Amino acid sequence: MSTQDDTPMNGAESLVKTLLDSGLDTCFTNPGTSEMHFVAALDHVPGMRSILVLQEDVATGAADGYFRMAGKPACTLLHLGPGLANGLSNLHNAKKAGSGVVNIVGEHAVSHIELDAPLTSDIEGIARPVSHWVHTSLSATDVGADAAKAVHAANVAPGQVATLMLPSDTAWNDGGKVAAPLAATPRPSYDQDALEIAIAALSGPDSLLLLGGAALDEQTLETAGRIAAKTGCKLLCEWANSKLERGAGRVIINRVPYPIDQALEALAPFKRIVLVGARAPIGFFAYPGKPAILTAPGTDIIELCQTSQDIAGALDALCTGADAQNTAPAKVAQSVVPDKPNGPLDPDGIASVLSRVIPENAIVVDEAITTGRAFFPVTAGAPRHTWLNNCGGSIGYGLPVSIGAAVACPDRKVLALVGDGSAMYTIQALWTLAREQLDVTIVIFANRVYKILRGELTNVGVTNAGPKAMDMLSLDQPTLKFVEMAQSMGVEATQVTDCEALELAIETGLATKGPYLIEAVL
Amino acid sequence: MSTQDDTPMNGAESLVKTLLDSGLDTCFTNPGTSEMHFVAALDHVPGMRSILVLQEDVATGAADGYFRMAGKPACTLLHLGPGLANGLSNLHNAKKAGSGVVNIVGEHAVSHIELDAPLTSDIEGIARPVSHWVHTSLSATDVGADAAKAVHAANVAPGQVATLMLPSDTAWNDGGKVAAPLAATPRPSYDQDALEIAIAALSGPDSLLLLGGAALDEQTLETAGRIAAKTGCKLLCEWANSKLERGAGRVIINRVPYPIDQALEALAPFKRIVLVGARAPIGFFAYPGKPAILTAPGTDIIELCQTSQDIAGALDALCTGADAQNTAPAKVAQSVVPDKPNGPLDPDGIASVLSRVIPENAIVVDEAITTGRAFFPVTAGAPRHTWLNNCGGSIGYGLPVSIGAAVACPDRKVLALVGDGSAMYTIQALWTLAREQLDVTIVIFANRVYKILRGELTNVGVTNAGPKAMDMLSLDQPTLKFVEMAQSMGVEATQVTDCEALELAIETGLATKGPYLIEAVL
CATH class of the missing domain: 3.40.50.1220 (TPP-binding domain)
Known part of the structure; x- marks a missing residue:
């Protein structure tokens, strides 16, 4: 159904209608003053699901996860240069993952930019390092066409980051025109x-x-x-x-x-x-x-x-x-249910637990870093599931990507495996998980150290790291209490210290709708 | 005392020694693999206080607060492009505040950059919009001189953001040379x-x-x-x-x-x-x-x-x-102690409480946004204190700036006044406040809404905002429990709902060393 009509509308309304016509119906948002007309347009134009986040890296990471599972972009709505900046590291990850994202970034009114107000910044400059496509709309009449181009750019295979700046006067001025979707660019042939x-x-x-x-x-x-x-x-x-x-x-x-x-x-x-x-x-x-x-x-x-x-x-x-069309595939995984592990949590025991509890059709978001290296091989015989990695290496991707995956696939279970250090970069994601009651079971692996860096010290040839260096890699003073942290943002949570309790807790989390957090203390 | 000597050293050691010689002795850090030699150098070269943060915007905001109160830059240590990106919005604020900051950003080894590894990004491109000075060291022998230039740039009045990229091979290779401090650029004359x-x-x-x-x-x-x-x-x-x-x-x-x-x-x-x-x-x-x-x-x-x-x-x-040298100054504030307010919390009552409890020589970090507009005039008659504003408009500055102010002035009380929405952008700061036992009393004003945006909707001419728009500005589903959140990161906390309890709680926070958080529910 097209939303194109002849009703006079402002730029913001033409933006929302164009995005909907181009197939986008999900927006992860943390708006500010310059985006108020977009926010208002969400009431007038039905069809866009808007999901509020408390920090912008949650929005951009969620858009990454959404694209991976929905196969189409979500948009983000971000407040000026600093709002975009806060979402930059997960846009870096999205770019490296080949995820299509349409960022709508508010900008001052065109006449206001030259005044260099406190929030003025070089937004295009901030956007460029993480974007394949960057554009600033110049008038309300351009906004619709610009939005269609942004969606088109985001859909170029495998998926691209498109960032559209929307000066506030282009949002509030009348003259908005809904633009038709642009035909997708087909994937070019292999060599x-x-x-x-x-x-x-x-x-x-x-x-x-x-x-x-x-x-x-x-x-x-x-x-x-x-x-x-x-x-x-x-x-x-x-x-x-x-x-x-x-x-x-x-x-x-x-x-x-x-x-x-x-x-x-x-x-x-x-x-x-x-x-x-x-x-x-x-x-x-x-x-x-x-x-x-x-x-x-x-x-x-x-x-x-x-x-x-x-x-x-x-x-x-x-x-x-290779004349292999009728050959049976090599190495098809057999169903394997490991014996029930017991005793304290270690990577192998956790891997066995995961293999036992991963439900059919689950989505596993893997940011378990050092603890998680053992998980992958062992879980090959679990029921069919989808595994998502961090492709850009900027940690803090796991919880936001889980949001996006859960929004894209409301009928599937999401299991987020996240290191304690990683979780803290975007811990604000817990609130959005609770607000939207997304069906995500989160396991935080609390080794209370940036353990990967302990190994990397040696790898880069540091053989004489002393107490100050070690202290810079330790997360145990004070101990992060993830159960209380989750509860403070509305997410039910429990702590486990052995394999039996972990298995029971994951089963509990999976058994009910909504988010559930398990702090697995190593 | 100069740290210059003839001992062979790697680039990282020459960096730390040069920073120390140039007067920098504080580093807010969230390091990664590419910064391990800097971290190791902290053990070999005494004198640099390193303060770990869990998210980089806390580091950059802390450096902003540190400069304002110490009158000299701190350095940050950030991991590659995404680490810098995570700290960008508070660098924006620091730039607008005229705060000098020296960012040390790890970069891949020079030979590795062209391979486009997952964490490779255009770091200079990310740095430029928020930096007055940007440079990438090319060899270990350059690092010392580059660091001296960075400090010099950061000290240009009123203070500038200088960002130095340190490829990991320039850190680990031998040949480091300590550079002497550069003479400060004097302030140019007025017109x-x-x-x-x-x-x-x-x-x-x-x-x-x-x-x-x-x-x-x-x-x-x-x-x-x-x-x-x-x-x-x-x-x-x-x-x-x-x-x-x-x-x-x-x-x-x-x-x-x-x-x-x-x-x-x-x-x-x-x-x-x-x-x-x-x-x-x-x-x-x-x-x-x-x-x-x-x-x-x-x-x-x-x-x-x-x-x-x-x-x-x-x-x-x-x-x-004006021949005013011997004229007594106009409008010198008299000491005013308002009557003890009682009843539910409202901006005027809170302002009276603040006027009664602000201690002599306190540092007030003001990110109270809408709730806080009443505070400033009323507190003019409180004991002498220093008031810090957000100059760049990117919220999430209050808690990090408080860290920096408290590190710079360990003998002064810091009172951080922060809106609930603002606090959540950089809530990870609580852990560093606890870890360093910084003497900061935090009041979170929990109106459970992005209240400023409710006003801005009207200001920008939106007169017909419906329930979806209002929902995008609301923080009450679920309610953020700041007391539990603070405790989960090791900060003692309490909740108050009336003026008497607020006054008592602030007095409690000020009476002891270390951080204390008060959730003031409006």
Whole structure:
């Protein structure tokens, strides 16, 4: 149904109507004065679900999670440059994940900008490092067309960050015109010139098909599994993946490890690597005396398909070229229910608990960092579920992304696995989870330390870290009480210290609608 | 004492030593992998106090507050582009406040940047909108000299934001050289050509001396008071001031009101305005049908001295020119202790309580927004104290700035007055307040609504806001429980609902060292 009509309207109304016509119906928002007409337009124009957050990085992270699960962008509504700035780090993550987001950022009225008021800033400058598309509307009559372009840009595969600045006079002035949706840009073809080389390269266990992006859907993975079965090549995916379908009945795929020595070891056997939706593996960080390129010297790397290109087509072509269409996929996960673990919480025990409790069709948001490294392999035999990683490395993504995933998929259970350090960057997300009664069970792994950095100290060659350095990586003075924190924002919560209690608590959280937080003390 | 020596050192050590030699001894930090050598250097090089925060906007806000009260910059240590991004909005506020800050931002090793790892971003691009000075070190041997330049830039009056990117190999490589401090740039003279005009303009109650920046110190205000007494001119200061000295025995100065209609009314009487450290008054926002320039049409505005120039010299010259050196200052505040208020909390009652309890030499951090508008005039007769405003308009500044003020002035009491909506942007600050046992008494004014926006809806001409719009401005579903939230981060807390209890609670908070939070429910 089109909302286009001839009723006189202001720019803000034309914006909301255009967004709706372009298929956007969800807005994560923390508005201010300059966005009041947009807020008012939400009453006049039905159809847009607006979800209030208390800090903007929650809004942008939620939009990231929403795109991953809904397959279409949400918009954010942010207040001027500082509001956008507060949401920048999760936009960085969204950009790296290939998530489409439409940011609507209020700006001073055009005539007011030159006066350099307190809240004046270079908003386009703030937006550019995390945006693929940046534009400032100049008049109320432009707003609709600009919004349609923003949505179009956000939908360019795999998904882009589009940031539209809306000066307040363009919102409040009359003359708004609803713009029709723009036709989506199709994914460009994979590199057809590389196809034959890629087919030839996939032969035997010293060849690797490295997958990323849309190659990790159920169907594309199944195709990859056929190719692997036929050619004998191995399958891996990138360490961080926007969305990975897995669980019993689906093709098992492991990730290139994060720790550099493990990554080097995992990639050492391969003489030929074909990339489909993935990039050639590099280190997350540089480390003194260690290579940044993780593949063995001399490895032949064939880039068949970038993450923005036609990944499904590339895999189909590989499959056909390898004559694997009728081959049964390799490594399909069997259902595995580990024995009930008991005793104190450790990564292996927690992984067993997770494998036992992950419900069919769950969405797992993984920001468990060090504690979580054991989770992934063990949970391959759990019921079918979707696994979301942080692709940009800026921690504080887990709780906001859970919001977006839960909004996009109200009938699915979301299980958020978050480190204590990570959780605190965007802890305000708990309030929105409670306000919207989103069906998210959160496990906070409280090791009370930035544990990853304890390891990284050694990795970067610091061998003589003293007490001041260690103190900078410790979260135990004072102890963060996540149960009380959750309750203070309206989220029911409990604390556990052993595996039995963790299993019971996760089951409790999953059994009822709405958010539930479990502090798992390690 | 100089730390310069000939011991071989890496870039990180030369950085810490140079910062110390340049007078910086405080670092607000949230480090990551790329900053591990800086963290390690803190053990080898004594003298730098490092204060850990859980979210970077707390670090940058703390550096802002520290500069205002210490009169010299602190440094921040931030992790790559996203870490800087998380601190951007309080850097915006610091920039607008004229606060000197030295940001040290880790960057990937130079050879790693081109690989576009997950955490790679355009850090300089992120830094530029909020920084006066931006630079990336290229080698370990440059780091010391670059750090000295950064400190120099941060110290340019009134204070600037300097952001230095430190690629991790420049930190870990040997060859670090400690650089000597650079001589400070003196404040340029005021506009001497405007002096005679300014002296002539200040005559009678239709002339205004409008002050800002360093004009609001005790001595400069006293000089302004003499000028006012002699010439009959009125005194006002800007709405938002980095640091204002006031209380019994000091010259009373009121602020240009925030609400546009009140501001227009307050400025209407003046035919001539002399600016010393202040800018010509403009609206915080643009409003349809209302002027952006707040002074009456035809008002003669004489800009004698910008905030970066020699403000004390300008006021001395004005005073001499007006022959007011021996005139007693106008409007010196008398000590006033209001009657003890009772009954439910309202802005006037709270203002009376504050006037009764503000201790001698206190630092008041004002982010009370709507609730707080009544506080300022009434507290003029309290014991001498320092009042800090948010100069950039990005809310979430109050708790972090309180951290910095308390670190800078360990022997003074800090009273932070913060709206509930504002508090939630940087609520992670509570943990650092507890960790460092900073002597801050926090009053959270819980009206459970973005109340300022309810007013702004009307101001921008929205007359038909419906329930969806109102819902976007409400914080009451669920209710935020600030007492439990504070306790969960290690801060003792209590809730009050009437004036007597508020007074008792503030006295309790002030009576002991360390943080104390009071949720004042309106």
